[in-house]
Amino acid sequence: MLHALTQLHGWRVALLLDEAHNLVDRARLMHTGELDQIRVRGLRHTAPKALRKPLDRLERAWKALNASASNDGADNAYRVLPAxxxxxxxxxxxxxxxxxxxLAEHPTTVDASLQGFLxxxxxxxxxxxxxxxxxxxxxxxxxDGRTSVLCLRNVVPAPFLGPRWAAAHTATLFSATLQPPAFHRExxxxxxxxAWIDVDSPFERTQLDIHIARDISTRWQHRDASVAPIAARIGAQHAARPGNYLAFFSSFDYLDRVAAAFEAAHPEVPVWRQARRxxxxxxxxxxxxxxxxxxxxxxxxxxxxxxxGIDLPGDRLIGAFIATLGLPQVNPVNEQIRQRLDTLVSRDTGSGFDCTYLYPGLQKVVQAAGRVIRTPEDRGVVHLIDDRFGRAEVRALLPRWWGLGTGSAR
Incomplete structure (x- = not known):
């Protein structure tokens, strides 16, 4: 509606978008839609009699699609339709x-389930x-294979957003994590x-110590072996400089295992954990x-x-441990997105793996590390715990002011 008003009145619109690193995911979500067959079946039993026939027709079409998907030899749990x-x-x-x-004929009737379906x-x-x-x-x-969810899932929102950029007089996007530029541009x-401007950080390099744990792998197959070394690293840092720290992990299970090991080895240090929901x-x-x-x-x-999005200045938080590259879960949906991006994005932007896993993961890493230094007076430390942080191509995607570069890292 707002876009239509700007077109109608010929307004010269300036767009200011903060936290722009979230725009890819949010634009994808805006241009993604799904419908659950179970919901349609439930609606058939509660809808007015006049709607039974079109809902029955929809149910028959859905059953036919499920049967077709079951007979083509592909994975029945999840599949991408060719058309x-x-x-x-x-x-x-x-x-x-x-x-x-x-609903037009019965304007005073309030039926939330019908409206939601519509x-x-x-x-x-x-x-x-x-x-x-x-x-x-x-x-x-x-x-049980009896029902399914149909989804039109956006992968590249550029075709939807491009006309909006063109309609705006100007647009400015802000974020501390817009690396690499080609990924977001495309x-x-x-x-x-x-124009792409990498503004110098307001903080000094000396305010933040960065340490890379090259001797620890947080990959799934090495998870068991990593628990004790991570707990030991957290304990050593806290002993060297007691204070408040945050330790980040890729899952609640991993978090709980390291927290338990740390508490057993360092019962004198207070511990609190994020819980599900x-x-x-x-x-x-x-x-x-x-x-x-x-x-x-x-x-x-x-x-x-x-x-x-949390702000803990001063010595409310003096350090963070990030025991993961933040890579999204490998699952059938993400793998299909990776394959599609391999065919759509340019070589300068990166591979489908980079766009689906690496770039989004490192954005989360940088955001988490950004909780440590909040004012010019803060002093802190960040431990990047995984040998992959030592790779030049990974360090090149981290903030310039951290001083890691691509030729050396501590």
């Missing part, structure tokens, strides 16, 4: 039209109109001549443990509530 399922999309459009007509159906059919190589059409089967559809009050209690002059180690998951 849009025209029969199902046509039935979905008819069902959405029928629901829209019904919004999702309209979003999905709208995405289908612009479907192309920039997106995937995938089908995820339930465990996936966001920024103009070829977009913490309430706002519990999150506030976690952060309240970081008091000025305090000491202890908070264990958290990288990419979670405590690795971005």
């Amino acid at each position: 849009l399922p025209d029969e199902l999309m046509g039935a979905l459009q008819q069902a959405a039209t029928a629901v829209l007509d019904h 919004f999702d159906a309209l979003h999905l059919t709208k995405l289908a109109e612009g479907f192309g190589p920039h997106s995937l059409c995938d089908l995820s089967r339930s465990r 996936l966001l559809g920024l103009p070829e001549r977009t 913490m309430s706002e009050a519990e999150q506030a209690d976690f952060l309240a443990r970081f008091v000025a002059g305090g000491r202890g180690v908070g264990f958290a998951v990288l990419g979670g509530a405590f690795s971005e």
Whole structure:
């Protein structure tokens, strides 16, 4: 609506986008839609009689698609369809039209389930109109194989965002983690001549000590062997400079294992852990443990509530341990995204692996490390725990002011 108003009135719009490193994921989400067959089945039993016929037609089309997917020899749990399922999309459009007509004829009727279905159906059919190589059409089967979820999943949002950049008078994107430029320029559809400015950090190099644990691997197959060395490194740092620290891990399981090992070896050091599904009050209690002059180690998951957007200046936080490259989970969806990006992005931007796993992972690493130095008076330390942090191609993606470069690292 806002875009339509700017076009209607000829406004010269200036766009200012903070935390722009999140824009790729958020734009993908905006241009992704899904519908669960179970939801449609439930709606058939509760919908008004006039809607039963179009919903039954949709259910039959969905069953036919599931049967077709089961008979083609591909993985039944998850598969990318070679094209849009025209029969199902046509039935979905008819069902959405029928629901829209019904709601127009009964304006005083409030049916949240019907309205929710309508919004999702309209979003999905709208995405289908612009479907192309920039997106995937995938089908995820339930465990019993009887139902599925249909998803139109955006991979490259550039075709959707490009016209919006062109319509704006100017656009300025801000973030401390927009490396590498080519990745964001290509996936966001920024103009070829977009100016790119790497502003010097307001902090001095001497404010932050960076240490790379080249002797530890946090890869899945080395996870067991890494627990004790990581706990020992945290203990040694805390003994050398007692204070408040955050330790980040790739999963709650990994977090719990290292935290347990650390507590067993250092019972004198206070420990608090991030838990699954913490309430706002519990999150506030976690952060309240970081008091000025305090000491202890908070264990958290990288990419979670405590690795971005929190402010613990002074000696409320004096260091961080990051025991992961933050790479997203390898699963069928991410692997399909990787394969699609291998065919879509330019060589200058990187490989499909870089765009799907490495760049997003290191963004989370830099955001977490950024919790340590918050003011010109802060002094702190960051331990990057994984031998891969020693690779030149990885160090090149880390902040310039850290002083790691590509030729040397501590």
